[in-house]
Amino acid sequence: MKTGKIENIIFDLGNTLCFYDFYYFYEGISRLEKKLNPAEFRRYIINKKLDIKLITGRLAHKDLFKKLKKKFNLKTGYSDFIFLYKDIFWENTPMKNFLEQVSNEKKYKLFLLSNTCSHHINYICKNFPYVNLIRNRILSFKVKMKKPDKRIFRFVIQKYKLNPEKTLLIDDLMENVKSARSLGIKGIHYSKHKSFLRQLNILIN
Numbered sequence: 001m002k003t004g005k006i007e008n009i010i011f012d013l014g015n016t017l018c019f020y021d022f023y024y025f026y027e028g029i030s031r032l033e034k035k036l037n038p039a040e041f042r043r044y045i046i047n048k049k050l051d052i053k054l055i056t057g058r059l060a061h062k063d064l065f066k067k068l069k070k071k072f073n074l075k076t077g078y079s080d081f082i083f084l085y086k087d088i089f090w091e092n093t094p095m096k097n098f099l100e101q102v103s104n105e106k107k108y109k110l111f112l113l114s115n116t117c118s119h120h121i122n123y124i125c126k127n128f129p130y131v132n133l134i135r136n137r138i139l140s141f142k143v144k145m146k147k148p149d150k151r152i153f154r155f156v157i158q159k160y161k162l163n164p165e166k167t168l169l170i171d172d173l174m175e176n177v178k179s180a181r182s183l184g185i186k187g188i189h190y191s192k193h194k195s196f197l198r199q200l201n202i203l204i205n
C-alpha cells in the first residue's frame with residue numbers, strides 16, 4: 001500500500017551510517033587494567049543503566065569515569081578512558097555512498113536521529129565527515145529522550161512539521177522501526193545494504 005511520496009529521510013547513526021561495537025571499549029580498558037574482566041565491566045555498566053543515563057544526558061562522562069574508577073579500582077587516566085570510549089566506530093561505506101548521493105540529489109530533507117552522547121557525536125563528525133551532510137540532528141542526550149520511546153518520534157514530527165506518511169526512518173533496530181511505524185512513519189529495518197536498497201526502491205518508486 002502506497003500513501004504518497006517520501007519527502008523526508010531520518011537516518012539512525014550507530015550500525016546504520018557507521019558501525020560500532022562497545023566491545024573495543026571494554027577490551028581496551030581491560031588491556032590497561034590487568035585485573036579487570038571485560039564481561040564484568042560491561043555487565044556493571046549495563047545493570048546500572050550507566051549507558052542509558054549517558055545518552056539521555058543524565059550522567060556526565062566525568063561522573064561515569066569516577067564511578068567506574070571507584071568500583072573497579074581503575075588505574076587508567078581520564079583521557080585514556082575517553083579515548084577508548086570514543087574509538088569504537090568504523091565507516092559503513094555503502095551507506096556513506098548512499099548518503100552522499102541523496103544529499104547531492106536534494107530530493108529529500110535529511111535528518112539524523114540518534115541515541116548518542118556528546119563525545120560520540122563529536123568523534124563521529126570529526127572522523128566520519130559524511131555524517132555532517134545531515135544538518136538536522138535530533139540527539140538523545142540533548143532532548144533527554146531516546147528511541148524507541150514514541151515521544152522522540154513525535155518530537156521530530158512536530159519540531160520539523162513532518163508528514164509521517166512521507167517520512168522514512170532507516171534504523172538497524174527493529175524496536176525503533178516498530179515504534180516509528182506505530183506513528184505512521186515508514187520504516188526500513190537496516191541490516192544488509194542490498195536488502196535495504198531493494199526495500200527503498202519499493203517505497204520510493
Ligand SMILES: [Mg+2]
Nearest residue numbers: 012014015172
Ligand atoms: Mg542504530
